[in-house]
Amino acid sequence: MDTPAIACERLCKRFGNRTALDHVDLSVPPGTVHGLLGPNGAGKTTAVRVLATLLRPDAGRARVAGFDVTRQAAQVRARIGLAGQNAAVDEILSGHQNLVMFGRLCHLPAGAARKRAGELLSQFALTEAGSKPVRQYSGGMRRRLDLAASFIVAPRVLFLDEPATGLDPRGRNEVWQMIRALAAAGTTVLLTTQHLEEADQLADAVTVIAAGRVIAEGTPDELKTLAGGDRIDVTVREAGDLAPAARLLRARLGVPVRAEPDRRELSVPVTDRLAALTQIIGSLRDENITAEDITVRRPTLDDAFLQLTGQHQPPDRTLPAAEVSTP
């Protein structure tokens, strides 16, 4: 077995009386894309900042590319790239000037830094905009430049903190393609995200954290299996029908029912799809509840995520799905 590109043992970090990381263990094999998944405030960014040598852990150990993040920070920094939540590039300078500056700070000689800046601009489809000031860039272009800046010396390990934040679908797809290309070239990527689709699209393996603790690990498929088979989603027409409908389906089908009041939607795990569908339609008709839409679908990572972080929401509580937290 190769030594892992990222290895954390019982990593802890507190800010005042808030625990950001609570004995986090993590092991990422080299050359893979690993997703760190969790709601806001779960500790994802803190974990990345510790691994990128920006924060000192209070306890536990972390090694990146074979070096200890606290005792061998300089060696770690020589082997990592970091792209944080906001594009950390100089707005006034051009894209090319930014990359040359960061290249010089990675101790490339001036000529090599310029050459590398040119290569990166073309690799990240920014050649045309290369001489324009960054403030004229679109969100997607900025993000790509930021990614390029984190890739100057082809890092062994690349940390991406919510790489698709603030991008439109096209910009997001562009960034995803870049990440796939970098991973294919052998870089180990650790990316944080709250979007399950993103982890599903990119990650070989996923660690789910909530309130600073690891609550699940596995491939996206394994996590989906945790969510249990297929699901049927029912959208009711009247918001007032949501709670009665949830109680009804829970009683008739004998399974946990998840309610999402924002979308007037109930989600029901099912095993025999046709039988369940018939039963649901029958039950709703009996109680005179109008369904606007009924969908049969495969489970998503969202289902696994809600299952893991929120357990099952009691359907008669009107808590938005996004605010689910661990007990």
Place this chain on the structure above:
Amino acid sequence: MTITLALEIPRTFRSRVGWAITDTWVVACRDLAHWRRQPGAVIANTLVFPVMIVLMFGYLLGGAMTVPGGGDYRDFLMPGMFAMTMVFGIGATLSAVSADAARGITDRFRSLPMAAPAVIAGRAAADMLNSAAALVVLTGCGLATGWQPHRGAARAIAALGLLLLLRFAFLWIGVYLGLRFYSSPEAVTAVRTLEFPVGFLGNPFVAVSTMPAWLGAIALWNPLSSTVTAARQLFGDPVGANSSWITSHAIVMAVAWPLLLIVVFFPLSLHRYQRLSR
């Protein structure tokens, strides 16, 4: 296509110092590149404002001003304006430091295999160059409107040196406040708003003897006032009659005050910088 550098971390003291110097220069060059990219903004920020104030105070208000102990008000004002330009530097440093910290640029620097002190040293070098340039322009503006040093080039240069020493002290106030308050833009604005009152609560614009006694005492012990008085003496400009101890030891105090500020704010800045990783 991609270069993979087996980056060697320098092991000897000499090569580490070499890295630190190169990195500092690269970071400072970022600011110099801003000059080239937007000369207009740089001129407006660092140069037009002081020049405008010289003209406003010199010509619009100057007629109504008399300097206690005699002398021309515009001659009295020039050293004050030099010093005010140094005060405005606090806000410039503060804004730059807090913007970089807030927008993740400081973090990017900290995640690079660069010499750690270079992040702040580069800022310091760029700001000192900016302020030196502002002094040169303001001097030109003074000479063009009839002001001149009366006591020779050596003393004039000594005066400019004292002004830059004050700027260097203010630099660390700016770095400290920038790292302390980068997450609250209101605090940054507040400090910038306070620059003028700090100036008025000293002697750059009027002689302290024209103020109520208690206020004059505060103005007299404003570190800014010692540098202004020392510069007035060295340029041979009117000082504004004052016989207090601190005025008669202005040159000593123009060295002592900045050193004291550096002794306080340099360690505070480093402490704040190290706290970024906590």
